[in-house]
Amino acid sequence: MGELIFKNITKSFGAVRALDNFSCSISSGEVHALLGENGAGKSTLIKLLSGAVKLDTGSIEWNKKLLNITKPIDSIRSGIGTVYQELSLIPDLTISQNLFLNHWPNKSQIISKKIINQKTLELFNKYNVDVIDPDVIISDLSLASKQTIEILKIINRNPEIVVLDEATSALSLKKVEWLLLLCKKLATEGKTVIFISHRLYEISTVCDRVTVLRNGQYIGTKNIKETNNDELIQMMLGRKMSSYYPERIKSAEKESILEVVNLSCGKHLNKVSFDLKKGEILGVGGLAGQGQSALFLSLFGMLRYTGDVKLNGKRIILKNSYNALKNGIALVPEDRSTQGLINDKTIRENISIVSLKSISKFGVLSGKIEEKRITKIIDELNIICDRIDKPVSSMSGGNQQKVVLGKFLMAETNILLLFDVTRGIDVGTKMEIFSIIQNLAKTGHSILYYSTDIDELVTLCERVIVMYDKNISEILNSSAINKVNILKASVGEEIDF
């Protein structure tokens, strides 16, 4: 039985202590969860293990031997396999090339495509993954499939310690089940599995023990059987929480603002019709890849579509994102760092970038008007920052997502398409974003809200459309919105009311 021991680890980034005298031990043969809010130090701990950063003081021991990890290659050689949240796949190489990159199939300098393709198929078979042509280029894969390949890539290197950093966030429910089973199997083979996720359900299903971090400090380790969600949340937050999600607001009949009629988009959407009412939070659910992203993209003018979109009864044409913004439609994407923000630029520049015209006088930006309006938005969204001239890259994930929202509020858009905006955001900030969304709805914004987390849809939305196989399988009204109904509709089953 081996043991991975973290001893008095401290790691600072500038003035911020990401890890503060952290100690913890993880034994082999267990699935061990790391739990904490964003910024609690989980990812720093993982970065220390994977060689992305070096520790300041303290030590990491594996089987009573000191691990000296300064580069990723040291980590790999020490038998650690890390499934990265942002993925370590090469987009221009094929599946099989990625699986055997730097994990060469034999001693030869020349690599036989036949051999690696054969081995790839064996790997799919061994781990019970739906077969994909090994010659497919990674960039042509869906995010969920990329995530699966990333997991296979790491497992194939046969590491003693497997680190899964939010590996389930991009997966469909079915694939999550697959991964959880895989974790259990690895643990029974005597491997150490370190599992990071924000979803308590997954942690309580698969993990043996859970270690909670807060503000870079060790809070405690619990046997999963001897604890419950409330206790874990309390440990994470350091305070009691009245309820996990805010109350759902119910509203009287409203007039519809956006009407979608027979919207089709190539192979991805087939005659979708629904309407979005003024001041409504309309949820979009269903398993990943049922056409949700095509729906959001076409409403933001990023995909060509057929069918009608009517705004206040008038037909509008959405040819590109500029058209969409002109009509007051904004899309907040899931990946803030690559799609939502200009990372090197400041909070100020990121917020005002789509509304430059309205803050200019005779074509010259007016700093005064700009600051006034930004300050208002910062107050409204409770964005935490000491100066608006700080780069957005220095902010936490939740705050960054608020900046993306702020950008579109400043542009006075009134239809917000929120696509999985809480992805990778911790519970505390999630709550805050929920109440912001509810406030936006109260002030007359109409919101189309997609989430992979059914609990979110149940608590937040007044109506939920569930998508299945490129179409809407069900539109659920307030009383019918519950987990069971959404799940049933997601897999295309009939719901009896």
Added chain:
Amino acid sequence: MNILNSVQAKKILKPKWSNLMPVLILIALFIIMVILQPKTFSLYYIGIKFDNALPLMFLAAGQTLVLISGGIDLSVGGVMSLTTSMLATMQLNPIIVILLTLMMGIAVGIINGLIIEKLNIQPIIVTLGMWTILGGVSFLFLDMDGGVINDTLHSVMTSKILNIPLSFYLTAGLVILWYLIKNSRFGYTMFAIGSNEKAAYCTGINIFASKIKIYAVCGLFSALAGIIYAGQIGSGSPSVGNNNILLSVAAAVIGGTSLSGGRGSITGAIIGVFIFKIISDVLLFAGIPSFWVQLFQGIILIVCVALSSLYSSIKSRAGEQID
């Protein structure tokens, strides 16, 4: 957009027109040329074209490797010029001179790689400086076009085997070499670094050593280009490389190599070289004055790249993703 990724699709668009485009353009140009001047449809003429294209082919081949890895090497021209100047002036055993020039090419590549990686300076800056330095050194060896090239080298480079010029065999060799590189550890690593350097690093690839190797191979190819050129012409030139630097980049790009790295092929670059070499003849036979050549070369470059970029933007708007 990333959220496209959840869109389901069964297969990628096929065939890959962007890869075929340069081949189609080359064939079209060739057909036009044969129509204008039927005599060009002969082994003799095609042999001359191969001879003519060979030095640039080697230059573009080296350039392609560097471009795939996400870099760029402007010093290829300097290495080529210096090689011809050394060959034309050094009065030693020709084999020793050839070995010296090859070593010089490799050394230049290693120095490029070292500076780029260790001092973290952009490749375009480092290799621009290196090109200028080597250009200067070439003039120290040979102050103007001329000098004497060893007779044996000259006769080897202009020789024919089975009535087919040597250049044809060397081109074939280059194609075979590319097939090997593409399917080697070296090739995989090169594509990986150009496509996503951070991911390659996280996979445990030694970025430093790999890049140095790539630049060294590029230097070696440039020296070979110089040897071939000097051998064919029979004299040296301290400035021959200069015109070929941007042509080597352009030929690679026409052949489908991406300037942002991760994509490309030497076979494509070879096609690109032929397109450039043939277009001047087409214009000549069509009776168009030769100063139109550059204009047409530029148009071809933009059209080729535009067509393949149009293709990929159609592809991305169609949202084809595999689940």
